[in-house]
Amino acid sequence: AYGFGATPQQGTVTFFYYGTGANGAAPPPSQTSAIVPAGQVLTYVLSSGGGAIGNNANGLDNRANGFQGYIIAQTGFQYCHAYAFISPLGGGPTSSGVSEGYLGIILDNATLTRTTQNAEIKAH
Numbered sequence: 001a002y003g004f005g006a007t008p009q010q011g012t013v014t015f016f017y018y019g020t021g022a023n024g025a026a027p028p029p030s031q032t033s034a035i036v037p038a039g040q041v042l043t044y045v046l047s048s049g050g051g052a053i054g055n056n057a058n059g060l061d062n063r064a065n066g067f068q069g070y071i072i073a074q075t076g077f078q079y080c081h082a083y084a085f086i087s088p089l090g091g092g093p094t095s096s097g098v099s100e101g102y103l104g105i106i107l108d109n110a111t112l113t114r115t116t117q118n119a120e121i122k123a124h
Helices: none
Strands: 013-020 068-075 083-086 100-103
Antiparallel strands (some): 083 100
């Protein structure tokens, strides 16, 4: 978005878990990342809490290890997009079993003007 009139923004990402925790327990409580500087990428591995923001820690833990369900990630800045990859524990794109990658749906705040839609999915 830089170069198209957008102002660089930074902020945190809060993860909200909907479903069940490990062994059928309640879903884990939400957690918030460290600040993601403008132009950086946040990575997060649910099973370990691993990942990074650039070369720094992401500030997230492994409370979602064993979680089954869906996640809504809320950012403290505009123009954030998400890519998720689901695989067997310890697996990757070439491991046996089911693996899937997808782009997350963007749910805009109705007061923002990034798109003229309340949710990006309505526009695509």
